[in-house]
Amino acid sequence: MTRRPTILDVAALAGVSKSTVSLVLQNSTQVKAETRDAVRAAMIEIGYVYNRAAAQMRSPSAGLVGLVINDLRNPFFTEFATVLQMTLAAKGYATVIANSDEDADLQAKLVGSMIEHGVSALVVSPAYGDGGDAFDQIERAGIPAMQVLRKTDPRTGLFPFSSFDYAAGSARATRHLMNQGAQRIAFVGGLEGRAITEERKSGYLAEIKRAGAEPFSLHGRSSRGFGLDAVDQLPDDVDAAVCFNDLVALGMLSGFARIGRNLGQDFRLVGFDDIEDCAQVWPQLSSVACDIDGFARATADGLLAWMRDGVTPPPEHRAPVELIARTSSTGRMP
Amino acid sequence: MTRRPTILDVAALAGVSKSTVSLVLQNSTQVKAETRDAVRAAMIEIGYVYNRAAAQMRSPSAGLVGLVINDLRNPFFTEFATVLQMTLAAKGYATVIANSDEDADLQAKLVGSMIEHGVSALVVSPAYGDGGDAFDQIERAGIPAMQVLRKTDPRTGLFPFSSFDYAAGSARATRHLMNQGAQRIAFVGGLEGRAITEERKSGYLAEIKRAGAEPFSLHGRSSRGFGLDAVDQLPDDVDAAVCFNDLVALGMLSGFARIGRNLGQDFRLVGFDDIEDCAQVWPQLSSVACDIDGFARATADGLLAWMRDGVTPPPEHRAPVELIARTSSTGRMP
DNA sequence: CTGAAAGCGCTTACAG
DNA sequence: CTGAAAGCGCTTACAG
Numbered sequence: 237m238t239r240r241p242t243i244l245d246v247a248a249l250a251g252v253s254k255s256t257v258s259l260v261l262q263n264s265t266q267v268k269a270e271t272r273d274a275v276r277a278a279m280i281e282i283g284y285v286y287n288r289a290a291a292q293m294r295s296p297s298a299g300l301v302g303l304v305i306n307d308l309r310n311p312f313f314t315e316f317a318t319v320l321q322m323t324l325a326a327k328g329y330a331t332v333i334a335n336s337d338e339d340a341d342l343q344a345k346l347v348g349s350m351i352e353h354g355v356s357a358l359v360v361s362p363a364y365g366d367g368g369d370a371f372d373q374i375e376r377a378g379i380p381a382m383q384v385l386r387k388t389d390p391r392t393g394l395f396p397f398s399s400f401d402y403a404a405g406s407a408r409a410t411r412h413l414m415n416q417g418a419q420r421i422a423f424v425g426g427l428e429g430r431a432i433t434e435e436r437k438s439g440y441l442a443e444i445k446r447a448g449a450e451p452f453s454l455h456g457r458s459s460r461g462f463g464l465d466a467v468d469q470l471p472d473d474v475d476a477a478v479c480f481n482d483l484v485a486l487g488m489l490s491g492f493a494r495i496g497r498n499l500g501q502d503f504r505l506v507g508f509d510d511i512e513d514c515a516q517v518w519p520q521l522s523s524v525a526c527d528i529d530g531f532a533r534a535t536a537d538g539l540l541a542w543m544r545d546g547v548t549p550p551p552e553h554r555a556p557v558e559l560i561a562r563t564s565s566t567g568r569m570p
Numbered sequence: 571m572t573r574r575p576t577i578l579d580v581a582a583l584a585g586v587s588k589s590t591v592s593l594v595l596q597n598s599t600q601v602k603a604e605t606r607d608a609v610r611a612a613m614i615e616i617g618y619v620y621n622r623a624a625a626q627m628r629s630p631s632a633g634l635v636g637l638v639i640n641d642l643r644n645p646f647f648t649e650f651a652t653v654l655q656m657t658l659a660a661k662g663y664a665t666v667i668a669n670s671d672e673d674a675d676l677q678a679k680l681v682g683s684m685i686e687h688g689v690s691a692l693v694v695s696p697a698y699g700d701g702g703d704a705f706d707q708i709e710r711a712g713i714p715a716m717q718v719l720r721k722t723d724p725r726t727g728l729f730p731f732s733s734f735d736y737a738a739g740s741a742r743a744t745r746h747l748m749n750q751g752a753q754r755i756a757f758v759g760g761l762e763g764r765a766i767t768e769e770r771k772s773g774y775l776a777e778i779k780r781a782g783a784e785p786f787s788l789h790g791r792s793s794r795g796f797g798l799d800a801v802d803q804l805p806d807d808v809d810a811a812v813c814f815n816d817l818v819a820l821g822m823l824s825g826f827a828r829i830g831r832n833l834g835q836d837f838r839l840v841g842f843d844d845i846e847d848c849a850q851v852w853p854q855l856s857s858v859a860c861d862i863d864g865f866a867r868a869t870a871d872g873l874l875a876w877m878r879d880g881v882t883p884p885p886e887h888r889a890p891v892e893l894i895a896r897t898s899s900t901g902r903m904p
Numbered sequence: 905c906t907g908a909a910a911g912c913g914c915t916t917a918c919a920g
Numbered sequence: 921c922t923g924a925a926a927g928c929g930c931t932t933a934c935a936g
Contacts, residue, residue: 242913253923258915266921283710288686290913292623293928308652311645318642318669325676330683333667335652342659349664352622376617460850490852493827516794518824576929587907592931600905624929627912907936913928920923 241282250278261286292354301331301539302350304343304370306363306386308335312481312509312528313361316385319532320359327540340365344373351377357543359535360395362388364430371395380542382549384535386432392551398535402432402508405524405557407439409478409506412522412559414447416566418476418504421449424466424488425480428455433480436508440478463487467495475503476565482507482514485521489564500567510560519563520570531555575616584612595620626688635665635873636684638677638704640697640720642669646815646843646862647695650719653866654693661874674699678707685711691877693869694729696722698764705729714876716883718869720766726885732869736766736842739858739891741773743812743840746856746893748781750900752810752838755783758800758822759814762789767814770842774812797821801829809837810899816841816848819855823898834901844894853897854904865889 243257250257252271259267260275267275278284301324305313321331332350336343340363347370350358358374358381371389374381383389387397406423413421423440426433437453444451454469456462463484468491470477479485485507492499499505499519507514510525534555541547563569577591584591586605593601594609601609612618635658639647655665666684670677674697681704684692692708692715705723708715717723721731740757747755757774760767771787778785788803790796797818802825804811813819819841826833833839833853841848844859868889875881897903 256922268921285711286686287913289623289626289688293627294915309648314643314648321669335655337656352620354623377619460847464850487850490850493852513794516798516821516824518827590906602905621929628931
C-alpha cells in the first residue's frame, strides 16, 4: 500500500509546477491545451485521485448541499429527495441525503455532521418535536437553509418555508364530492393536532361549513392499516370521504373490497398526494395531485439562486395542487 | 460575515495551546477534566464549528461510507438504504446516499465523487449496463466495496456480492401453489434476460420440471401496471402464478378485482419481497419474504469488520428467504 | 498533562 | 501561459 499520488507527483511526471496541475484540475482556460493534455496523461498514468478535503480547506465553497428528510421510506419524500438530488447534480452540486426517521435528536446530529462536512446549504423536511436545536445550529453556522413540506421553526425569514396549498386541495376535493351527490362527507386520517393535518382538514371544514353541513373526522396514523380499519368505524350515513393521504385512502379501498361495498357508487372517496398507486388500483383512486417533481425542481432552483446570487426565497411559498377525479369518486370507469 | 473561529481562537480564549484543544476534540483521556471543560466552554462561547475537511486531510480515516443505489424510489431499496444508514450511524459512521437512477454513467460519476470525498468504503447496488467504470475506479482507489442485491462485476473476490436466495424462494412458492391444488402455474414479471429475473425464475422452473409440468412465463416491467395488464394475457388453463415481485402481484390483484375473479379460490397468487402493502390489501397477498432490515444490518456489520479488522467478506453470500402464505394463495381469510 | 513545530494536499494571489 | 511561496485548520509525534 503506497502513498496516494498528489499534484506534486503529477507535476513532476508532467514536468510542470504544481500550480499548473491545480489549474488543469479546475479546467482553467489559461493553460495551453498541450500542457493540459500532458498533465491529464500524467494523472492517468500515475493513478491520481483528487483530494477534495484539501481543496475544500482552501476554498470553502464545497458545492455540497445537505438534505435531511423526516421519513425517507415514505414514497412522497423519496421522490422529492431523488428529484432534488438529480436537479442539483445537473448544476454541479453534490447532495448528501440523510433520514432523520422522525427523530428530532437524530435530526440535530445529522445537521451538525453536515455542517462539519462543510455543506453550503441545507434543505430540511423536519421531524416534529423539540428540534429547535437543528435550526439553531444552522443559524450559528450562517448557512442558507429551507424548511420544506413541514414548518417546525417559526423563523421563516431565516428559514423560508415552502410547501403545497393543501387547504385549497381539500376544499376542492370536498366540493367535488358534493357535486357528485355525496350527502355526508367525512375527513379520514392524519394525526390530530399536527399542523399538516389541520391544514389539510381546514379546506374540508370550510366547505362543509359553507354548505351548512356537519363535519365528521376520524383521525389516526397515515397508513393503509388505519384506512382499512376506518371503514368499519364510519357512521352509516357517511357516504363519502376526503382522506388525509393516499395511503389511508388505499387502505379504505381494501376495506370496501372486503365488505363488498361498491366504491364510486355506494361510497365516494378522494385521496391526497396522487402517488403512483392511485392509477393502478381497482377501482382507480381519485386524489389531490401534488406535483412533487416540479416542487423539487423549484426548490433546487430557489436554493441555487440563494447560494449563488444571494436571493433569499420568500418566507412562505405554496405550490398549487390539482384534483384528479377517477372512478373512486365519480363511479365512471376509465 | 466574520471568519469562522478555529481551534487557535478557542485555544486563545481558553488559555491553552491548540494541541490541547485538538485533544479535547478527540475526547482524549489525557486532558484534565478541568481543562477540558474550560475548552468546551470556550468553544460554545465563541461558536466554534469543527472543520472536518481539515481534520480529514491529516488522518485519512474519514468514518464516511458511500452508498449508491440503482433505484432509490423502489421501497425495497429505500428500506435497505435507511436501515444501513442507521446501523452505520450507531457505530459512528456517516453514510452518504446517492441514487444512480439505473444510469451506469451517473453511477460512475457518483462513485468518483464519493472517492474524492474520501469515503472509507462503498456499498453499491449497481445499475445494469456498462458500469465497469465505477468498479475500476474503486479498484484503483483501493477502497473496500461490496456489491449488494445485484452483481454486475464478476470480480467477487475484490467486490464481494451479497444477496438473497431468490431461487430457493421461488421454488418454495411453486411447491406451495402445487400443494394448494394449482393445476397450471405461470411465472409473471421481470425483464427477460436480467440476471435477477433468471434467478427468481430458476426455482420455479426447477419445480415445474420436477413435477413434469409445462412452464409458462410472461415477462415485462416490474410494475403494478404490467401486472394489471398481465391478467388478460394469461392462458385460460393457468390457475396460479408466482410473480417476479410484489408490485406485479399487486397489479394482478387489481386486475382480478376488475374482472371479478376470486383470488385465493379461482386463482392462486404469490408475490416476491413481502413489502408492507402485502398484508394491507384485500385479499391479503402471499409473498416470499426477504428480511431486508436484517440484510442491511448484516451488510453494515460485514463492512465494519472489513474496514476495521481487515476481514474480507466471502465472495458470495445468500441470505435465506421465507414464504408467507396469505389469502391470495390459500383462500383462507385471516 | 501541555506546548512548539512540522506537515497533510491543495488554491490563490503574485511575479515573471 | 507558468512558477515560487504562503497558508487553509487541523493532527501528530516529540519534548518537557
